[in-house]
Amino acid sequence: MKKQLDIYSMEMNESTGKIDVQFSKGQKIYSYNKFSLDFIDNNTQEKLELYSFLLNETTGNIDLKFSKDGDIISYSKSSISIFKNGSTNTESKNNFGNTNDSNNIIQNLSSNENIPVYTYEKKCYRCKKQTPIFTYCLFESGDSLLFPWDKNRLFKEQSLELLKYHMQDSTIEFYPINLLGDIKHLDKKMMNLFSTVKNEYSNTRKEVYCMNVCQHCGAKQGEYFVYRDMNEFISHMTELEIECYI
Numbered sequence: 001m002k003k004q005l006d007i008y009s010m011e012m013n014e015s016t017g018k019i020d021v022q023f024s025k026g027q028k029i030y031s032y033n034k035f036s037l038d039f040i041d042n043n044t045q046e047k048l049e050l051y052s053f054l055l056n057e058t059t060g061n062i063d064l065k066f067s068k069d070g071d072i073i074s075y076s077k078s079s080i081s082i083f084k085n086g087s088t089n090t091e092s093k094n095n096f097g098n099t100n101d102s103n104n105i106i107q108n109l110s111s112n113e114n115i116p117v118y119t120y121e122k123k124c125y126r127c128k129k130q131t132p133i134f135t136y137c138l139f140e141s142g143d144s145l146l147f148p149w150d151k152n153r154l155f156k157e158q159s160l161e162l163l164k165y166h167m168q169d170s171t172i173e174f175y176p177i178n179l180l181g182d183i184k185h186l187d188k189k190m191m192n193l194f195s196t197v198k199n200e201y202s203n204t205r206k207e208v209y210c211m212n213v214c215q216h217c218g219a220k221q222g223e224y225f226v227y228r229d230m231n232e233f234i235s236h237m238t239e240l241e242i243e244c245y246i
Contacts, residue, residue: 126219135180
């Protein structure tokens with residue numbers, strides 16, 4: 001059983017290997033085994049590995065660090081829930097961040113929509129010829145992302161984990177979007193429509209998923225490439241052609 005906590009500050013104690021916690025400013029510090037507390041991103045339900053956590057009394061937000069020498073990231077207090085484990089049952093801990101549940105929610109929300117399929121030309125990394133790329137683009141909630149791109153909503157829905165990735169690689173925003181390969185029933189529709197959209201094995205992900213392939217040489221144009229392209233289009237407010245709706 002997990003008990004939700006409301007804390008003022010937390011920091012990893014490198015001398016003891018435990019977490020030092022204050023429930024209010026100036027009060028007693030309690031030490032917890034680092035495995036006894038779970039910090040959950042409420043947007044994604046993913047478990048976060050934090051180094052420190054401090055309530056900023058000026059802004060009302062929380063200031064987070066993912067490592068000792070990492071940057072301080074300010075986030076809404078409501079974005080994180082903190083739980084104390086009343087049991088060491090591994091299965092109960094792993095209920096958080098179940099992507100299958102998330103995918104089912106997305107599928108239910110998007111199944112009756114007319115979802116645009118975006119297309120653009122990309123130079124194939126292998127044969128160097130231009131090849132078409134096709135993808136849908138959805139918010140994580142399942143809503144279609146339409147031009148002009150709603151960057152304010154994307155930033156608002158961006159998880160702490162994605163923000164952490166952006167801090168590590170500032171060349172990409174890491175918007176919270178779902179693209180070709182993320183939603184199986186939409187992928188099936190895409191494969192029925194486009195001969196260059198296929199299920200292929202990915203050496204990166206170590207699994208088969210739906211992706212674009214080059215129309216000239218058949219080289220895989222995987223999720224990594226399309227995700228970076230779409231992040232750039234959204235960041236620069238580049239309008240894309242709509243091929244059709246599914």
